[in-house]
Amino acid sequence: MTTNVSGLDVARIREDFPVLHQMVNGKPLVYLDNAATTQKPQVVIDALVNYYTLDNSNVHRGVHTLSQRATEDFDMGRSKARQFLNAASDQEIIFVKGTTDGINLVAQSYARPNLGEGDDIIISTMEHHSNIIPWQVLCQEKGAHLLVIPINDAGELLIDEYEKMLTPRTKLVAITHVSNVLGTVNPIDQIVEIAHNRGVPVMVDGAQAVPHMAVDVQKLDCDFYVFSGHKIYGPTGIGVLYGKAELLEAMPPYQLGSEMIKSVTFEHTIYNDLPFKFEPGTPHIAGVIGMGAAIDYLNAIGLDRIDAYEHDLLEYGMECLSGIGGVQLIGTAPRKSSVISFVMDCAHPHDIGTILDTEGVAVRTGHHCAQPLMQRFGVPATARASLSFYNTKDEIDLLVKAIDRVIEVFS
Amino acid sequence: MPGLNDLYQEILLDHNSKPRNYRKLEEANRSADGYNPLCGDQIQLYLKVEDDKIIDVAFQGTGCAISRASASMLTQSVKGQSVERAQEIFDAFHTMLTEPDAELDYDTLDDLECLAGVSEFPTRIKCAVLAWHTLRAALDGKTEDVTTE
Numbered sequence: 091m092t093t094n095v096s097g098l099d100v101a102r103i104r105e106d107f108p109v110l111h112q113m114v115n116g117k118p119l120v121y122l123d124n125a126a127t128t129q130k131p132q133v134v135i136d137a138l139v140n141y142y143t144l145d146n147s148n149v150h151r152g153v154h155t156l157s158q159r160a161t162e163d164f165d166m167g168r169s170k171a172r173q174f175l176n177a178a179s180d181q182e183i184i185f186v187k188g189t190t191d192g193i194n195l196v197a198q199s200y201a202r203p204n205l206g207e208g209d210d211i212i213i214s215t216m217e218h219h220s221n222i223i224p225w226q227v228l229c230q231e232k233g234a235h236l237l238v239i240p241i242n243d244a245g246e247l248l249i250d251e252y253e254k255m256l257t258p259r260t261k262l263v264a265i266t267h268v269s270n271v272l273g274t275v276n277p278i279d280q281i282v283e284i285a286h287n288r289g290v291p292v293m294v295d296g297a298q299a300v301p302h303m304a305v306d307v308q309k310l311d312c313d314f315y316v317f318s319g320h321k322i323y324g325p326t327g328i329g330v331l332y333g334k335a336e337l338l339e340a341m342p343p344y345q346l347g348s349e350m351i352k353s354v355t356f357e358h359t360i361y362n363d364l365p366f367k368f369e370p371g372t373p374h375i376a377g378v379i380g381m382g383a384a385i386d387y388l389n390a391i392g393l394d395r396i397d398a399y400e401h402d403l404l405e406y407g408m409e410c411l412s413g414i415g416g417v418q419l420i421g422t423a424p425r426k427s428s429v430i431s432f433v434m435d436c437a438h439p440h441d442i443g444t445i446l447d448t449e450g451v452a453v454r455t456g457h458h459c460a461q462p463l464m465q466r467f468g469v470p471a472t473a474r475a476s477l478s479f480y481n482t483k484d485e486i487d488l489l490v491k492a493i494d495r496v497i498e499v500f501s
Numbered sequence: 502m503p504g505l506n507d508l509y510q511e512i513l514l515d516h517n518s519k520p521r522n523y524r525k526l527e528e529a530n531r532s533a534d535g536y537n538p539l540c541g542d543q544i545q546l547y548l549k550v551e552d553d554k555i556i557d558v559a560f561q562g563t564g565c566a567i568s569r570a571s572a573s574m575l576t577q578s579v580k581g582q583s584v585e586r587a588q589e590i591f592d593a594f595h596t597m598l599t600e601p602d603a604e605l606d607y608d609t610l611d612d613l614e615c616l617a618g619v620s621e622f623p624t625r626i627k628c629a630v631l632a633w634h635t636l637r638a639a640l641d642g643k644t645e646d647v648t649t650e
Contacts, residue, residue, distance in 0.1 A: 438565035440540050441509075444625060448505050457541045470541045470563045499509050500566070 117450025272421030
């Protein structure tokens with residue numbers, strides 16, 4: 091049965107996600123917290139179980155069969171991630187714990203050696219704390235400045251202001267592709283072009299972008315791109331840092347240990363080639379294999395179809411919520427991914443969250459690790475419904491019904 | 502799961518919409534700031550304490566209905582009480598929320614009993630206790646901000 095613009099068979103897709111089929115507080119679960127983490131399809135769960143059941147072994151070491159199988163699957167996970175981002179080569183794909191870890195790697199191994207007193211790093215008002223604090227602390231340490239691109243009331247970057255910020259002292263632009271609170275899709279190609287015209291590299295936080303749209307790092311021409319596996323229906327604890335090979339080659343290692351070396355004496359160590367130079371210790375093998383399975387799953391559905399379906403769902407949700415008296419939407423950019431943040435006149439977001447939960451509806455409430463953005467909009471917190479391709483218009487209707495219940499309690 | 506009516510009782514909603522003693526207390530000689538980093542709730546609590554007696558108490562801040570109502574009810578319950586009695590009220594309130602099997606001290610709790618339902622919502626207990634930890638910090642004369650983490 092296909093009943094939507096994108097041709098997705100959502101009823102069948104939902105069958106792939108065992109967690110969705112449960113009652114919460116006596117109501118069918120309506121999971122609208124996908125920007126926090128996505129649910130896992132059975133193929134991802136199976137990939138993890140199969141690895142631990144049949145192939146568990148360390149990689150790149152043993153000559154025995156299990157180790158060869160594990161290594162093959164692990165390496166394939168890297169190739170899948172490379173294709174997913176359309177990176178030029180596997181050596182540009184560094185496995186990290188997640189987006190935060192990847193950003194810290196760039197801060198410590200790329201920015202730290204390149205940043206001096208009086209230099210600038212540019213971020214934006216809509217950054218997640220994890221794309222603020224690594225830069226803030228580094229700037230404080232080095233006597234550098236952290237500059238913040240302002241946004242308008244719809245939640246869009248003021249590109250003219252950004253352009254004015256770039257000077258010969260600018261050492262890096264670190265910017266989110268999609269806002270975790272507003273859903274705004276930033277014009278990364280334009281941001282990169284402006285920065286590159288002045289010789290400034292750009293790191294993109296892609297955590298909220300990759301679940302929703304096809305990303306081509308070569309087309310974007312960004313210098314670094316970071317994302318987390320658990321936001322693309324894969325396991326937690328695994329993510330990817332993409333970096334242009336020439337930049338990664340020139341960077342010192344982030345952490346030191348085994349796997350990232352070629353040879354060691356007590357006097358001297360020769361570091362390994364990319365990507366291993368940045369991957370000390372036994373990696374999250376199951377995580378890489380599970381993330382690979384998630385990428386296969388997304389590719390089988392098609393990110394373009396996902397984008398179209400989620401966009402339709404977003405429009406429906408925005409329309410429904412904006413029609414409720416006393417509900418104010420935060421984040422109304424025309425280019426937006428499927429995130430709906432809102433506040434209500436009658437109730438604090440935390441109370442909204444609790445009441446929605448009693449109706450089986452899971453949303454995130456709070457500052458979403460973006461306190462400076464909350465301050466920009468003059469709210470202490472928001473409630474956020476973030477949609478996936480397994481969500482439906484019926485579920486949006488249940489969200490609306492649950493919001494009506496909030497109004498009932500607080501009127 | 503307990504019903505919403507156990508949580509959002511009339512009296513709580515009333516304190517939320519019309520918080521008592523909601524102002525800055527200019528003549529305060531003790532004060533503390535409380536902060537819940539999880540949800541961003543903030544409270545400033547002001548006390549005027551003389552001869553171990555809480556002469557006056559007021560609060561300001563932003564927060565959810567539960568934290569706001571709890572702070573409002575706090576001001577009513579400790580105003581005019583000795584510091585020692587305020588500590589007893591704190592203990593009774595804390596026990597009510599964190600020890601579900603404990604016997605409740607109804608005489609000490611009085612109206613605060615309407616917040617008992619919060620104990621059934623583990624993620625919200627921090628909202629209810631924020632003002633109370635801030636009270637204790639103010640009485641102890643702590644200068645650091647209080648957090649519920």
